[in-house]
Amino acid sequence: MELKTLEEIDIQLAPTSKINEVDFDNLTFGTTFTDHMLVCDFADGEWKKPVIQPYAPMTIDPSAKVFHYGQAIFEGMKAYKDANDAVWLFRPDQNYERFNKSAVRMAMPEVPEEVFLGGLKRLLEIEKDWVKKGLGNSLYIRPFMIATGPGVIAAPAKFYRFMIILSPAKAYYSGEVKVLIAEHYSRAANGGIGAAKAAGNYAAQFYPTQLANEQGFQQVIWTDDATHTKLEEAGTMNVFIRINDTLYTAPTSERILDGVTRKSVIELAKRENIAVEERSVLVTELVEAAKNDSLKEIFGAGTAAVINPIAGFSYKGDYFELPKLADSIAVEIKTKLTNIQNKLAEDTFGWTVKI
Structure with missing residues (x-):
């Protein structure tokens, strides 16, 4: 795809960088931000002209419905710079489509493509020096x-603000990640908003994750809300499980986010003739595989972390360490994926988009 340049936009440049x-x-x-941000307001039933302006705090009414009823959604994407100083995005159309699916589910207005993708292009053109070259930089x-x-009436708002902010990044997680399998708490439920990137989904994870941290685990593998027998997601990532030489990942549903990295891992694995199955994996199946040594790997997949291997998991007080592999599929796929993102390997899928 080719990103169209957004012409109808006001640009107010910061006096210094x-x-x-x-x-x-x-x-x-996620703690350092660039010089500028994009802002576009929705009022009177339509989107107004977007503005690129210096990054700064903003004023908002204390009764704004985001504070009282949680109407808030977001996306996570990355830009990369190749050896020739060109800036690239990775599958931005997927993030745009998912953003608007989240908006519909949260009774919020859909954002036009020219504002989301066209505005992002203009913002990245201004902030291109903040994109650093080299593997691991984004x-x-x-x-x-x-x-x-x-207003504090329990109803959808009539005014909204769409924004884009940018943050230079390196690795999301560092060190080994050990996880606790959830026995009581759930990330989402059938009929809920688990498939939307709604802010409240993540807030609800904080407390059970905090409890896991207190036991020495970095993240939680969430289980289904009804029976707590099916593995669903790992922390804020989709989860993959390798039993023998097959990768398993839960199918997307009302409860499980349709991750862009998730679908990219699946397509890459298939290209490399790695067996992949999208089906529910039972906790008992995972434990049994760990006991009979057929469990080889568990890893999370998401935009921030890309791919994060999991060193071990705990369930009902029993801890299972995963083997250290010379032929790790997680490492192989992460290498191939990041090489595509950084333009170090041919993009045979057409995933990368030049700014």
Whole structure:
């Protein structure tokens, strides 16, 4: 695909840049932001002209419905710079489509493509120096929308704000990740908003994850809400399980996010003749595989982390360490995927889009 340039936009450039104050070798994920942000308001039933302006705090009414009824959605994307200083996006059409699916589910207005993708292109053209070259470097992109309409009546707002902010990034997680399999808490339920990237989904994860942290685990593998017998997602990532030489991942549903990295892993695995099955994996099946040594790998897949191997898991007080493999599928697929994203390998899928 080719991104169209958005012409109807106001641009207010920052008088100075803070880029020289940033230590790009020592970044904490999601805490450093670029000089500019995109803002576009929805009012009177239509989207107004978007603005690119200096990154800064904003004023909002205390009764704005985002604070009281949680109308807030977001996406996570990345930009990469190749050896020739060109900036690339990875499957941005997928993020755009999912964003609007989330908007519909949360009774929010859909964002036009020219605002989301065209506005992002203009913003990245301005902030291209913040995208650093080299494997492991990227510019994390956070498009989001909140309900700004005032009033505490329990009904959808009439005013919204769509924004894009940018943050230079390195690795999301560092060190080994050990996980606790959920026995009581769930990430989402049938009929709920698990398939939407709604802010409330993530807030609801914090407390059970905090409990897992207190036991020495970095993340939780969520199980289904009805029976807690099926493995669903790992922390904020889709989860893959390798038993013998087959990869398994839960099918997307009302409860499970249709991850862009998830679907890319599946397509890459199939290209490399790695067996992949999209089906529910039972907790008992995982435990049995760990006991008979047929469980080879577990890894999470998501935009921020790309692919994050899991070192071990705990269930009902029993801890199972995963083997250290020389032929790790997680490592192989991550290498191939990041090489495509960084234009170090041919993109035979047509996933990368030049800014």
